[in-house]
Amino acid sequence: MADDDLSTSMHDLSMSGPRGGGGGGGGGAEDWLAPVLGTSPASPGGSMKLGLPRQKQQQQQPQQQPQQPAGSPKSTKRSTSPKHGAGKSGGAKGSGKDEKGKGKDGGGGGGPGAARGTQSGSLRAEERVLGTSGGGMGAKRPNSASHRSTRTESEDWGRQGHAYTKMVHLFSHLPQYSKRSTLSRTVSLSKPELHPAVVTLGLLYADGSVRGSNARTAAMLLAFKEVVLAYQLPPGKVLRLDLDKALKPHIQYLIDCRPHSIAMGNAIKWLRGQIHGLDREAGPVEAKEKIGEVIDAYVEERITFAAQALAKVAVDKISDGDVVLVYGRSYSVELTLLKAKTQGKSFRVLVVDSRPLLEGRRLLTTLSKAGVSSTYLNLNAVSYVMRGVSKVLLGAAAMFSNGAVISRAGTAVVAMLARRFNIPAIFCCETYKFSDKVQLDSICWNEVGDPLELLRPAGSNGETGGQTGQLQGRDMQVAAAALPPRLKLLNIRYDLTPMKYVSLVITEVGMIPPTSVPVLLRESSKDDVNLSFEF
16 A cells, blocks of 8 residues: 555455454454465463564473483593582582482482582582583583673564574664564554554554655554544543543554554644643533544645645746656655646656665656556666756655655655755655654664565565465575575665755645755644643
8 A cells, every 4th residue: 555545445445344342352353364464363371472583482492301310431531520510529428308319310510419509509400310410511501692682682582483684783773674673573463452443554664565754644543533433431531631542552553563663653642632731611522523523634735735735836947848857756746747747747767776675666657548658767876867857756754853864765865866966856745744843864673574575586676475475485484594694684664864965845835955854844743732641
């Protein structure tokens, strides 16, 4: 689902599944979630076990080692070790509770009696039972193995089976992608506070079926509308406080499925501000209806209508004979190009694309059907065609107060090349994506995608799901198993374009320079409820 699918209702996404009076996901949720999960939902205990790394699962299993006979040569060698003592000294460390351990077995220093010794000899006895003790270099092996195990777990934090998701230490502070652990650890069908609409949307986020800032934000708000309408006020509770508390697990669940974008964070902050600003004298039914109305108005005005108004402003920048270069697929840029075509303008479009998602192919299909002359090329060929480009139109996922732009990975490369050839780089961004934060690089905040997407065959179209997606998934697993053991894959979804590479920003309120973003934020904050909450 891309940005152009905003008209899709929540019922088409199967988000209004069966639910009880409180909107929880009870036994009925397991039936309609089975097609989404692909298998029957597992029990909460089994899900937690599937989410653990393979090494941790082995550590949880009890380590059973065969006991050495008392008279074996290996046991005698340990008993004569100067570290453990020999003869009666070994038996003296045994416990007096077991008299059998003080006989011939106790004299060996490695019998069962020594394993149940006092606190002073319990550690050495445990080492003898596990077979890890010994003099010289043997005493250092447990620490060495523990260090290697810790290092391996830190590098392979998201490894599930044969999934190749080794962590890159430069981005270790970011949530690491692990699809199987996401589904097993976060999807708990026994939690009654999770609404079926939010559960389904979270699975669509994790699967990649819902992409794009506009589509993800609109779907999230419409799912929260279902939660609000199904909410039942408990006796003795204040609605504006308890409703905000009821939304927190839904917000956290969506974050666990996929980290939310900056635009989604702005929408969540706005929604919670609307809830806290409810009239205290209003009844529960009236208050819930009001929240539903303001959510519909936000989606209609700030997302759908804003994109259309933005395209109406941006179309004036396209003239006859222009060669417009675009990167990836942006809903606002696509509307601008189609509107310019309907006005009868003659221009040519260069669609630049990159792996792993190859979103530009869908834009190329749409432009071809509309009769727009288009050329498709990869990101590594931009420098060869930039000399013949008139202007560059780019989409944006967020706009910071310092004029920097967050967009799909590769946008900064296109903007820098445009500045190198003195070509204007125009960014299309709705005002609800503006943020009062400041960011200077792409490392502090970013999103790590599925590393296996980098192994997708070149002939695939970047789509997931269905039988074709399952075959590609198996092929990628085989390709991952053949990679060198020390090779790490990094799939970063966003990059940051500094302000000096941004020529112009087009919004639904007009065209502004990147230095005017703080002014627009200050003016818009006068009308909107701008409260900060911790979630």
